[in-house]
Amino acid sequence: MNLLRRIFLQKAALFWLPVFAVTWALSAYSFPLYKALGARWIIKYPAQAQLHLEANISAFMQWLVEDASFGLFSFRDLTRFISALIEAPYSFARNALIDGFSVGLGSDAVDVAPSLSWVAVIVTLVAMGHYARDWNLAALMAGCFGYLAIFGQWDSAMVTLASVLIAVPIGAVGGLLLGILAYRMPYFETMIRPVLDLMQTVPVFSYLVPILFLFGFGPVAALVATIIYAMPPMVRVTIVALRGVPSEIHDVGVMVGCTKRQLMWKVIIPSAAPTLMVGVNQVIMLSLNMVIIASMIGAGGLGYDVLTALRRLDIGGGIEAGVAIVVMAIALDRLSQAFATRVPDEVANHTTQNLAKRHPWLVSVLVVAVGTFLLSYIFPAVQDYPKSMTLSTGTFWSDVIGYINVHFFxxxxxxxxxxxxxxxxxxxxxxxxxPWAWGIIVMTLIGWRVGGIGLGLLSGVLTAFIAAVxxxxxxxxxxxxxxxxxxxxxxxxxxxxxxxxxxxxxxxxxxxxxxxxxxxxxxxxxxxxxxxxxxxxxxxxxxxxxxxxxxxxxxxxxxxxxxxxxxxxxxxxxxxxxxxxxxxxxxxxxxxxxxxxxxxxxxxxxxxxxxxxxxxxxxxxxxxxxxxxxxxxxxxxxxxxxxxxxxxxxxxxxxxxxxxxxxxxxxxx
Structure with a gap:
């Protein structure tokens, strides 16, 4: 307890208590003081001195979308190109998981092939669970995705999974590449650190406004917002992981004659792979956390179900969709953690083995996918889980909340x-x-006291910005x-x-x-x-x-x-x-x-x-x-x-x- 007293109580007696006392006094008497002196600026930042940034930013965004040009192409062309790059794989993933493949548009569309059956998707995830760890994880994957089918959340879950399958690789690879650049060039890390801080602290809703303006309403805009939200942890984890590789491993790579490129991709990154997979896990979880918010600009899926339930105050439907997101999050979280800690298979001589013995799970998945496709013409329930067999807990949850409201209001x-x-x-x-002026002074003093003059100035300037706008x-x-x-x-x-x-x-x-x-x-x-x-x-x-x-x-x-x-x-x-x-x-x-x-x-x-x-x-x-x-x-x-x-x-x-x-x-x- 003596150490706690030395760190906290002495500081409080000499600095924190006087600062708090003055702040409390000004807080309690600022309004009477303003009345007595007729100085409105004491409680409200003067309007004539405010920074009118909103109109300037909106005008800049308008110019960016409508008039900005880079010679051969405009900014609108750039956003359309990015949209096309994201939309193509997303459409393929969604078609493969839920919509099926077709040729043509609207009423002229002709179905070419159905999507993967619910049985094939579950078998694929079971195979991944067993490959990554063991039968326990395989059973967990079967149970989680079986739950989605049985409780009528399959279609929405597959739309969400399609978004995750696109957002996670882009976020993970983009974060990895930025992290490698920061590892190799310290000045680049210094440049991007404030950007990462802003990306992780700016509210997600704030991402949606300019993204909606630049990319329009739809799943592409939602995917862009999800990638921006989920990428920063991957960048930070990559920097930490690469720096955590023992110097002995680095030296061995240099001694055997590796080039810089070979040293990075064949020595350092494989050595840092377990830690890098932690970053991938974070990207997955943040992407799933984003699905509801992204549904506000057209993501669809489980997030849209939760959002519409919230708007209708449908407690049962909202909890059902929310539980479905949790079930999917648990399954993908455990699967990514298993891949992060997976021990590579022992090297064996496969030259005399056929394909089925070398890759039994891959062959099994292909057989199930083809088999269910053929069986679906005879038994449609193999392709789409029968709606008549789905269960619902919506009424149960609504009754629980109703009971609690009646008896414990x-x-x-x-x-x-x-x-x-x-x-x-x-x-x-x-x-x-x-008062705003005293708030700026207090934050400057606290920053200076705790972290020196640099932190004091940073705290004061950022606080002043909030008052000035x-x-x-x-x-x-x-x-x-x-x-x-x-x-x-x-x-x-x-x-x-x-x-x-x-x-x-x-x-x-x-x-x-x-x-x-x-x-x-x-x-x-x-x-x-x-x-x-x-x-x-x-x-x-x-x-x-x-x-x-x-x-x-x-x-x-x-x-x-x-x-x-x-x-x-x-x-x-x-x-x-x-x-x-x-x-x-x-x-x-x-x-x-x-x-x-x-x-x-x-x-x-x-x-x-x-x-x-x-x-x-x-x-x-x-x-x-x-x-x-x-x-x-x-x-x-x-x-x-x-x-x-x-x-x-x-x-x-x-x-x-x-x-x-x-x-x-x-x-x-």
């Missing part, structure tokens, strides 16, 4: 009232009352909602992580719970939350807490497990009780990981807050959503940048804090 309202009265509204009044009040509402949600998520998640780190059975149960939370698409949280709590800030907070809690749990568990066993042994020898061991050794040493978990929780909370604009929040997320509905590119980009800047400030300050904590503990930077 008063209890939920009481909880909601307590949170609003004693937490949400007081915190909101505090943040909304902060006229979004200060909405930004403060965003900060308030994010702050309260992160506080509640940390208050629940950190104790759960600590408990999981010290109890194996709890670790398995909590780990399964967190895995489920992480695979649920963000939109899915809104449906039961709205049905139980109606719209408003409390509903937004509940959805954000559920979505953003996972990093708090995982980092807390990892931090406690990572404490040096020698320190724990020393504590036991000195007579520490389990409680003293936790509070005086484990938690202080896990502080850097706890701060990093807090950092990730904030980033997830901000990304979810934009989506909670659909349940009635009045923050920057609402600005972004309004811009999407009006196709106002300038408004969407400015509001999205404001959210991104809040995320960047929080990320840099907490990262600097974690680095200082590591240094003070002698753990390195």
């Amino acid at each position: 008063d209890a939920f309202e009481a909880v909601k009232t307590v949170f609003l009265t004693y937490l949400l509204l007081p915190v909101k009044r505090f943040f909304v009352g902060i 006229g979004l200060w009040n909405k930004a403060m509402v965003t900060v308030y909602l994010c702050g309260v949600s992160v506080l509640v998520a940390s208050a629940i998640g950190i104790p759960l992580g600590i408990f999981a780190a010290q109890n194996d059975r709890a670790n398995r149960i909590i780990g399964s719970f967190i895995d489920t939370l992480q695979t649920l698409p963000s939109f899915v949280y809104l449906i039961p939350v709205v049905m139980l709590f109606r719209v408003g800030d409390f509903s937004a907070m509940v959805a954000v807490v559920l979505y953003a809690m996972a990093p708090a749990v995982r980092y807390a568990a990892h931090g406690v497990r990572s404490v040096d066993p020698q320190l724990i042994e020393a504590g036991l020898v000195s007579g520490c009780t389990p409680r003293q061991l936790l509070w005086r050794i484990k938690l202080p040493m896990a502080l850097p990981e706890l701060l990093l978990g807090l950092n990730q929780t904030i980033l997830l909370a901000l990304s979810m807050l934009v989506i909670t604009a659909l349940v009635g929040t009045r923050d920057l997320g609402q600005e972004v959503y309004i811009a999407l509905t009006k196709a106002n590119t300038g408004q969407g980009i400015v509001a999205g940048l404001s959210v991104a800047f809040i995320a960047i400030i929080a990320d840099r300050i907490l990262s600097a804090f974690a680095t200082r904590a590591r240094t003070k503990m002698g753990m390195g930077s």
Whole structure:
């Protein structure tokens, strides 16, 4: 506990408490002060000094689409070329999985070949599961995709799978190539790092506005948005993976005479393959998380089903489609993880073996595909799962929510009232009352105190941008909602992580719970939350807490497990009780990981807050959503940048804090 006091309590006494006291005083009395002095600029940034970027950005986008030219081709030609490159493989994947192949257009179209049958698709995935790991994974693949067929989600699931099959290779290969460039050229990494930060912190809705403007409404625009959203983690993982290859392997490649190209593609990348597959796994999960949001600009599939259910407040249909996305996410996640850790087959002499013995699963898949194609003329159920045999849980989920509303309405309202009265509204009044000028000064001081003058200037400039574009009040509402949600998520998640780190059975149960939370698409949280709590800030907070809690749990568990066993042994020898061991050794040493978990929780909370604009929040997320509905590119980009800047400030300050904590503990930077 002494170390915690030295890091936090001394700093609070000398710096943080005075800053908080002045901020609280100004927040409480800024409005009376404005009235007394007649100085409206105290609470509202002067209109004549605002940066009117929205109109300029919208005009630039208009020029880009209509008039921009690069000599031989226009910008519109470029976007059409990109659309054609993406649309061709997407159409093929969709035809192969669900639509079938045809020649001609409209009423003149002639069917050439059907799509793969549901049996053939499941057998293919079973074969991939067995090849990647074992029969257990093969059974999981069969169970997950069999569920999609039995519960009537097959057609929508195949549309979503077609999108994933195109977005993931493009995102993974693009991220790999950019990561290789950054690895080879440090200055290129310096250039793209801010771009990656923006791509990961700008709300997804903000991507949709310019992409909708450039590529139009449809699946191609949705795929472009998905690729942009899913690619940054692959770039970062590639850089880390390539730098993590032992120098001895690099030296061996040089000694045997490899060229730079051979060294990269035949030595370094194969050595880094397991870590690179982690990046591919992230691309898959982010692509699936994007399917609902991308459905707003024409993606279709399961995401569209969830979105339409949310608009109709169809709790049963929304949960059914959401569970289908979770089932697909679990299957693809486990499959990609298996490929990441797969041990290559032993080299054997196959010259005397026929094709069936060399590639039994490939031959089996081909036989099933051809066999089901032929059998489908006799038994149509082999091609398309019979609708008469599908099951539905929609009514069950609707009845469950209805029962809860009828019998526990008063209890939920009481909880909601307590949170609003004693937490949400007081915190909101505090943040909304902060004058913009003092907010800029405070963020500059905090950045300087934690990370030096560079971080102080960055924090001040980004905060000043938010005030200068006229979004200060909405930004403060965003900060308030994010702050309260992160506080509640940390208050629940950190104790759960600590408990999981010290109890194996709890670790398995909590780990399964967190895995489920992480695979649920963000939109899915809104449906039961709205049905139980109606719209408003409390509903937004509940959805954000559920979505953003996972990093708090995982980092807390990892931090406690990572404490040096020698320190724990020393504590036991000195007579520490389990409680003293936790509070005086484990938690202080896990502080850097706890701060990093807090950092990730904030980033997830901000990304979810934009989506909670659909349940009635009045923050920057609402600005972004309004811009999407009006196709106002300038408004969407400015509001999205404001959210991104809040995320960047929080990320840099907490990262600097974690680095200082590591240094003070002698753990390195």
